[in-house]
Amino acid sequence: MNRLHPLSAVTLALQHGATGFSVPVLLVGLGSSVLDVDTGPLLALVPIGLVAGVGYGIAYYYRFTYEVTASTFDVSSGVFSRRSREIPYRRVQNVDISQGLFQRVVGLAVVSIETAGGGDTEATLRFVSEDEAERVRSEIRRLTAATGERTADPESDRPASNESIPSTDEPTAPERTREDRSRGDAAPTLLFDLETRELLLYAVTSFRWGAAVFPIAILVFLGGADSGSGLVPAFVVDAARPFGGPATLEGAAVGPLLVLAAVTAVQWSLFTYVSSAIYTVANYHGFRLGRAGEDFVYERGLVQRYSGSIPAEKVQSVTVTENPLQRLVGYAGLWVETAGYGPDSGGGSQSAVPMAKRDRVYRFAENLTGAESPDFRSPPTLARRRYLGRYAIVAAVIVAVAFGLAQVSTFDRWYLTAIVFLAVPPAAYLKYANLGYVVGDEHLVIRSGFWKRRTTVIPYYRIQTVATRRSVFQRRLGLASLAVDTASSRTFAWGSPTIYDIDLETAREIHDTGRERLQSALRERARTDDLGLSVDFT
Structure with a gap:
């Protein structure tokens, strides 16, 4: 069994020690200011909490072990409540390595292992050395490939997933034997390298609402300075005053307050846009996508460095994204979803190509999925x-x-x-113009959205459920929407691909066609892999 890096014990001791120290301090503060009670006895808990926290962190380090076995990745952890996990390699979706600035200086890394069934991390090694992180990832990739080889037809040269690895404009390495691919010891073939110009263009043409937390934090930090309110900083009030805003918030009329709200919204949007651009540059600096055997490998990040692998056979669907600015300059992005990750799920490995020329992205998507350029059908x-x-x-x-x-x-x-x-x-x-769908022989292609147009390619055998939805207004017009769900991790901002507002009869036809082609695809894969699959379509 292996242990984490010794510096991990120091980190855990400091982290839990700080927690044990801060809880008594917080109780003392609440008792003296809010409850107005004598908190003298509680002061004795401060050093006790510090020592207890440090001891717990060290104990957790010694109780945490992991091992790469022939069939599973085993992790044991817990001080008072022991937890042991055995993760089969066939369930592993992604293996990611991340390094913050401090970890890069001292040569440490965090290894995160994602499995099917959700976006939560199944196992995290915090922290191991860089060499150990690479060893763990390489071993898991090798054993995952070996597991896939055992489930494939021995007389077939195709991978178990029947999916092809894309070709690109860059030179590719010579074909390797099955043994070479399963070992995973060959250097990755570069598929995509995000250039500085593309990174800057990506930063200025994208907008992340999550970056709104930064201007809100600034408002909280700077609030109250000569503004008549503890919530609004002075510079916000001063910026609105030339446009008819109030001189002070105290006793201000409704009209000036509305002007203040409008100017504040503009300021907030600008700050959010700048924060979004900075985040994008820091997050995708040095982005590289490669191919190693049957896996996609990537690395990215300026301050926080990420690297990971995405097994090609785990890909659930592929989505091309374009907003109006990106369409104007002829660029688009490509997102890959697995059963462990979905777009915007925070995992880090979901973006295959952050931004590139639109024709190149579509060519990459076609090579990845095998789907030809779609001829979209529009709703009525x-x-x-x-x-x-x-x-x-x-x-x-x-x-x-x-x-x-x-x-x-x-x-x-x-x-x-x-x-x-x-x-x-x-x-x-x-x-209406940005809606469309294609019912192909092997894939279902769905397009929707103007501000964030998404074109999603879904193989039939990856479909989990298809739901027909009809609102009150749709029932009056004889329309319906068809939501197609896969095993990827969805978020509030990125829901299931949906064919919107088609005729009810057309929706039923697509539902029946999807049922038939899903069953055909599963029977074909069952014959190829000899797995005896029998899955119903809901």
Whole structure:
């Protein structure tokens, strides 16, 4: 059995020691300021908590062991409650290595092992040496490939997944034997290298709402300075004053406060955009994607360095993403989903190509999935009428809100907000024009979205469920939406691929076609892999 790096004991001791120290200090502070009680006896718990925390961290280090066996990756941990895990290699989806700035200086790394069944990390080695991290990842990759070879037809040269590894414009290494691939000891073949120009273009054409936490943190840190409020910093009030904002928040009228809110929203958006660009550069600096045997390998990051592997046979679906700015300059991104990771799940290995020329990305996606350039079918024109009604209702709500504000403030030109009705027809058209789907022989391709257009390619044998959804308005129009789910980890911002607002009969036909082609694909894979699969389609 192997242990973590000795410096891990120091890190755990400091981490748990700080926790044991801070809890009594917090209780002392609450007792003296809020409860107004004598907290003298609690002060004695401060050194006790510190010592107990340090002792727990050291004990956790000595109780944590791991081992790479022939069939499983074993991890044992826990001080008071012992936990032992045996992770079969066939369930391993991704093996990632991450290094913060301090870890890179001292030569340490964190190894994260993801399995099918969710985005949570199944096992984490925090910390091991860089050489040990590479050894663990290489061994798991080698044994995962060997497991895949045992499930494949011995007379077939195809991998167990029946998926092809993409070719690119870059030179490729000579073909290797099955033994070479299973060993995983050959140097990776470079597939994609994110250039500085592409990285900067990616930063300025993308917007991450998660970066909004940074300007909010600035507001909390700087709040209260000569602004009349402990929540709003002075520079926010000063920026709104030339546009009719209040001189101070105390006793301010509704009209100036509305101006302040509008100016603050603009400032917040600009700060978020800049924070998003900085995050993108730091997160994807030095991005490289390669191929090693039947795995994709990647590395990226400026301050926090990430590297990992994505088994090709674990890929659930592939999605090409484009926002309006990226479409304007002819660029797009490519995201790969496995049963352990989904886009924006925070795992780190989901982006195969952050940003590249649009034709190159689509060619890469075609080589990866085997799906040819799709000829999309659009929903019926009745769907566009539905979007006209939907956006007209939104515009009416905006005008009604403006009218209501005019009744309680000095804002008397509420009728100017009726200009939003001019945006209703183009909004409905753009919503409709960016919808499409293709029911292919081996893949289902779904496109949707204007601000974030996504084109997802899903092999039939990766489909888990297909659900027909009908709202009240869709039932009145005879329409339905078809949601296609795979085993990847979805997030709130990135839901299941959905074919929106098609005829109910068409939805039923696609559902039946998907059922038949899923069963055909599974029977073919069962014959190839001799696994005896029998899976129902829901």
